[in-house]
Amino acid sequence: MNVSYGKLMMWFFLLSDAFTFSGLLITYGLVRSANPAYDPASGPFTFSTEYWPIPEKVFEAVPFFHGVPLPLVFVGLMTFILIMSSVTMVLAVEAGHRMDRKAVEKWMLWTIVGGFAFLSCQAWEWTHFIVGTDVPTIQNTFGNKVEIFGANLTHNQYGPPAFADFFFFITGFHGFHVFSGVMLNFLVYFRTVQGLYDRRGSYEMIEKVGLYWHFVDLVWVFVFTFFYLV
């Protein structure tokens, strides 16, 4: 076979990781389809713990535009950042094939910058999701009216408790992958600078870490569709 041992094992690891993420996203699908959806006939959309929210109504905040509804704009930016860092990663791999250390260093640095930018966006998004909007959601529990702001694992203003749970688990698990990816990217960048891959005579390590980084982007494409769009 014409695939190196390292690349083959990375592919099999990614396959198993794909199963893990599929498990999370499919469970989201199960719980979502088991909950009632918002009925447009009942009037304009408001947050309620009675039915599953419309995602674009939940994710419509953008930094510095407080109170302006801009649905999906911020996640769109995050998607753009991650796709761009995937492009810079392929350019690093391409430079590695040519043994061009300077170019590998340049593109790896841009990839690391993209990874940090994405993580920063996610930190802001989580903060907004946890703190909540200006107007609370009123939950009617046995005649007691309770005001809910923001979200935690047991209550959230956007919909059924499971909605926030899945948000924290799925985007959190993905964000953890991005974080590990940034660490690996930094490691191979550091070793490139040290000249290890020149001495080794091969830049295949960039390719293997690149596979992981593209996988992180791939998962985001699915999270974006199933969590934010559908």
Place this chain on the structure above:
Amino acid sequence: MAHHSEEPQITVLPPDKEKIKKLWRVALIMAIVTGIEFIFAFTLEAGHLKTSIFVALTIVKAGYIVGEFMHLRHEVKVLYYSILIPMVFVVWFLVAMIYEGLSILGAK
């Protein structure tokens, strides 16, 4: 005495213009597909049609990432199929669980 260097001789090849152009083209296609998704997100009513379009466009994007960026389309066929075929389990699991979820909703 001649200086003996441990540093190997590195031959740096010039950038492959054709290959780099192809990579940027893939990036452009992905940006356009994401743009189309945004248009549908705001113009279509929620329903099976909208969901199907989103799923189809997501698979297109996933195909480009895995096929071109991760280079799987150009790897040996054994690797290609050993990654692709196990995905059948994911499709089965998805269909089974959505069906299950709708049954739970119906039984409530």
